[in-house]
Amino acid sequence: MTDVAPSLPTLRVIIVADGALAAALTDELGAGADDPIGGSAHLTGIVEVVQVERAEEAVELVSATTAEVPLVVLSGRPGGVDHTIDTLDRAPSLRRASTLLVTDRAVHDDAARAIDGDRLDGVIAIPWTAGALRLHARSQIARWLRAHLPDDPRTGSLIDDTERPLELPDSEMLRDLEREPAAVTERLLAAIERVLGPRPRLHLPPGIRLTHQGEGVNGVLVVLRGSVALDRSTRVGDLRLHHGSTGPVVGLLSLAQQRRAFFTARTTTDVEVVHLSLEQLDRALRSEPEVGAAMAAVSIRALAQRLRRSEQLQVEKIELNRELDAERERLADALHQLEQARLELVEQARFATLGELAAGIAHELNNPVAALDRAASYITEDLERLVTSHPQGPALAQALTTARDRPPSSTAEEREQRRVLEAAVGDRELARRLLAAAVTDPDDARRLATGPAGEIALLEAAAGIGTAIRNLEVGAARISGLVASLRSYARPDGDPVEDVDVHQGIEDTLRLTAHRLAGARIARDYDEVPRIRCHPGQLGQVWTNLLVNAAEALDGEGHIRVLTDAPDPEHVRVRISDDGPGMPPDVLKRAFEPRFTTKQGTVRYGLGLGLAIARRVVEQHDGRLSLEADASGTTATVILPVAGPADDTTSRPQPPSPGG
Amino acid sequence: MQLAVLILEDERPVREALARDLGHFGGHVRIEVAEDVPDAWAVIDELDRDGDRLALVLADHRLPGTSGVDFLVLLLDDPRTVHTRKVLVTGQADQQDTIRAVNDAGLDRYIPKPWNPDELRSVVRDQLTDHVIEHRLDPLPHLQALDAARVMPLLRTRGDR
Numbered sequence: 001m002t003d004v005a006p007s008l009p010t011l012r013v014i015i016v017a018d019g020a021l022a023a024a025l026t027d028e029l030g031a032g033a034d035d036p037i038g039g040s041a042h043l044t045g046i047v048e049v050v051q052v053e054r055a056e057e058a059v060e061l062v063s064a065t066t067a068e069v070p071l072v073v074l075s076g077r078p079g080g081v082d083h084t085i086d087t088l089d090r091a092p093s094l095r096r097a098s099t100l101l102v103t104d105r106a107v108h109d110d111a112a113r114a115i116d117g118d119r120l121d122g123v124i125a126i127p128w129t130a131g132a133l134r135l136h137a138r139s140q141i142a143r144w145l146r147a148h149l150p151d152d153p154r155t156g157s158l159i160d161d162t163e164r165p166l167e168l169p170d171s172e173m174l175r176d177l178e179r180e181p182a183a184v185t186e187r188l189l190a191a192i193e194r195v196l197g198p199r200p201r202l203h204l205p206p207g208i209r210l211t212h213q214g215e216g217v218n219g220v221l222v223v224l225r226g227s228v229a230l231d232r233s234t235r236v237g238d239l240r241l242h243h244g245s246t247g248p249v250v251g252l253l254s255l256a257q258q259r260r261a262f263f264t265a266r267t268t269t270d271v272e273v274v275h276l277s278l279e280q281l282d283r284a285l286r287s288e289p290e291v292g293a294a295m296a297a298v299s300i301r302a303l304a305q306r307l308r309r310s311e312q313l314q315v316e317k318i319e320l321n322r323e324l325d326a327e328r329e330r331l332a333d334a335l336h337q338l339e340q341a342r343l344e345l346v347e348q349a350r351f352a353t354l355g356e357l358a359a360g361i362a363h364e365l366n367n368p369v370a371a372l373d374r375a376a377s378y379i380t381e382d383l384e385r386l387v388t389s390h391p392q393g394p395a396l397a398q399a400l401t402t403a404r405d406r407p408p409s410s411t412a413e414e415r416e417q418r419r420v421l422e423a424a425v426g427d428r429e430l431a432r433r434l435l436a437a438a439v440t441d442p443d444d445a446r447r448l449a450t451g452p453a454g455e456i457a458l459l460e461a462a463a464g465i466g467t468a469i470r471n472l473e474v475g476a477a478r479i480s481g482l483v484a485s486l487r488s489y490a491r492p493d494g495d496p497v498e499d500v501d502v503h504q505g506i507e508d509t510l511r512l513t514a515h516r517l518a519g520a521r522i523a524r525d526y527d528e529v530p531r532i533r534c535h536p537g538q539l540g541q542v543w544t545n546l547l548v549n550a551a552e553a554l555d556g557e558g559h560i561r562v563l564t565d566a567p568d569p570e571h572v573r574v575r576i577s578d579d580g581p582g583m584p585p586d587v588l589k590r591a592f593e594p595r596f597t598t599k600q601g602t603v604r605y606g607l608g609l610g611l612a613i614a615r616r617v618v619e620q621h622d623g624r625l626s627l628e629a630d631a632s633g634t635t636a637t638v639i640l641p642v643a644g645p646a647d648d649t650t651s652r653p654q655p656p657s658p659g660g
Numbered sequence: 661m662q663l664a665v666l667i668l669e670d671e672r673p674v675r676e677a678l679a680r681d682l683g684h685f686g687g688h689v690r691i692e693v694a695e696d697v698p699d700a701w702a703v704i705d706e707l708d709r710d711g712d713r714l715a716l717v718l719a720d721h722r723l724p725g726t727s728g729v730d731f732l733v734l735l736l737d738d739p740r741t742v743h744t745r746k747v748l749v750t751g752q753a754d755q756q757d758t759i760r761a762v763n764d765a766g767l768d769r770y771i772p773k774p775w776n777p778d779e780l781r782s783v784v785r786d787q788l789t790d791h792v793i794e795h796r797l798d799p800l801p802h803l804q805a806l807d808a809a810r811v812m813p814l815l816r817t818r819g820d821r
């Protein structure tokens with residue numbers, strides 16, 4: 001027995017089986033207590049073999065010791081392979097062990113989890129060739145030790161009769177696969193030359209074609225030195241598909257495709273090659289088995305390299321596609337933003353044009369309005385002079401003045417007055433005419449009704465003139481107001497204006513957008529607020545957007561509340577609320593996204609564009625614009641600093657200049 | 661029974677001007693004015709009490725609270741006004757409102773502001789005449805407000821009865 005340092009853990013192979021199989025396994029692996037898994041005895045004393053009947057016993061066994069278990073040999077009974085391995089896996093040391101299944105069954109459907117979990121290292125059929133199982137176990141133990149206890153002195157002693165490490169393969173081809181590529185090529189050439197005699201070396205410069213794509217191949221070239229690239233001409237041009245992964249035998253794979261070259265092989269450096277015709281290759285393969293093994297190893301290695309490269313390319317392709325998708329998304333996003341910017345510019349240009357137009361119209365309207373206003377007062381003056389010369393002058397003047405200065409009354413009140421007169425004179429049409437002649441007193445009505453026939457007609461005419469003059473004056477004043485609003489609303493943008501009354505701007509907007517607010521009842525709740533520094537024209541756009549949005553939310557009928565206050569001495573707050581259905585959260589979330597809709601064939605600038613511009617204007621004023629909505633309606637809140645925009649660079653950005 | 665014309669207009673100067681331009685019909689047709697929709701219904705109630713017949717409504721398109729078009733639509737639901745002729749007098753009807761007025765309210769005519777008084781009177785005379793003919797009313801009491809040439813045949817057929 002070899003001495004083992006006391007600090008080294010015991011190594012134990014566990015057999016999980018019962019009955020005759022257990023005895024056979026113990027016999028094969030144990031082969032006597034002094035020579036377990038011995039074969040040529042180099043494992044002697046390194047591992048001990050223990051047999052149990054059930055996996056549970058194995059778990060119990062290892063939990064009591066510090067022994068390492070490199071290998072478990074199991075029969076999969078009772079309970080099946082997966083069940084047995086699941087049980088073994090409860091103990092960490094068993095989970096690390098290699099596992100061999102020894103079975104007499106032709107089919108197993110109880111090992112899926114074991115395969116999936118990489119827990120089955122070998123399957124041995126009963127009966128096995130005597131010694132084969134032992135050999136198998138020995139290699140497994142050697143590989144396990146190399147992997148788990150590389151520094152253990154026992155690991156180095158695991159060699160076979162020929163001093164070959166036990167974990168290495170024994171067959172020519174598998175061994176060739178593990179050799180250095182150049183070494184295999186050398187062995188291949190040596191084997192060939194054993195049959196054919198020395199082969200002449202061909203020396204070639206770079207750029208020489210060794211095979212030609214699509215042409216016949218009648219031999220192979222063994223590359224001893226230098227590099228060869230494989231190119232293929234395709235629809236998208238000549239592609240270099242392999243260089244590092246070419247392999248040392250050129251033309252071999254063409255034999256698998258009717259001897260047609262798939263690639264054009266081209267030297268990229270000075271190379272040294274040996275040419276073999278098909279006949280020579282055939283003879284070498286027939287006469288020397290090692291040629292076949294080396295050729296297979298060379299081919300498998302070249303194929304594996306190419307396959308790996310192709311798999312790597314596949315991964316790269318998927319990665320590129322992902323990047324492409326992401327890039328496409330970024331592009332779509334950029335396009336979207338560009339479209340938004342374009343819409344904003346269009347809207348700005350439209351507003352600028354409208355502003356100029358409005359300012360021009362306002363200017364042009366001033367003269368006719370002034371003329372109207374003056375004409376009304378001249379008519380009044382001239383009529384007063386005319387009327388005094390009439391025999392019934394005072395009465396006519398009285399009727400005119402009364403009608404002109406008559407305070408507004410509701411149509412219902414007017415009907416009530418008419419009813420009173422009708423009761424006095426007994427005729428509805430006469431009552432109507434009396435009322436039109438500015439007569440409201442029943443006694444006057446009775447006197448006139450019985451007086452001369454033309455008198456009422458005269459008074460009616462005088463009162464009619466009074467009413468007309470009043471309406472002229474009212475109309476002219478109204479136009480003046482509109483003109484003033486239009487001028488301040490459409491004020492061209494320049495430096496911020498000091499001392500602006502926010503209420504005035506809102507009132508101007510209300511007047512100018514009255515036609516868009518039809519159906520909405522406007523409630524004003526104005527608090528004392530400081531005058532602010534701002535761009536009044538731009539703020540007018542903000543009020544317009546918020547008011548029109550509110551009216552559209554009402555869709556016909558409802559209330560709009562305009563509330564102003566000063567939350568602190570530095571700020572003015574304007575809230576515009578409607579009692580419409582309120583925006584659903586998903587709409588609210590996207591309310592500031594510029595977009596436009598087409599409705600009835602005409603392009604309409606949607607909610608979003610207006611709000612986006614409104615928010616930009618407010619932010620350029622260093623203010624904030626927010627929207628809240630619930631079932632009781634939507635509220636837009638604008639908070640503006642009294643001090644106004646920080647400097648003049650915050651005014652409306654200019655559209656990009658051509659070539660700029 | 662008198663034929664009545666209702667002017668529904670919220671702006672006083674415009675209302676007064678419309679009423680004055682229709683003053684020619686005074687004495688032959690009852691002219692009523694209302695500043696908003698509730699008052700218009702008050703007028704309709706009053707006409708009903710007096711036994712008069714609302715033959716024609718001239719409504720502004722834009723009114724506070726509800727649109728003139730809505731009012732015209734509602735008239736169709738009331739037996740007292742289902743046959744009333746309807747004219748929209750408006751400075752700014754957008755296309756949609758006009759379409760709805762024609763399709764849903766059975767709008768008969770559309771008068772843009774500012775109006776020509778002769779045209780206004782001619783439209784009112786035509787509409788009243790249509791109303792009388794359509795419902796085979798006795799034209800005689802209203803003759804001064806109607807198109808005499810068009811109601812002649814009606815006069816004759818009624819005379820045959």
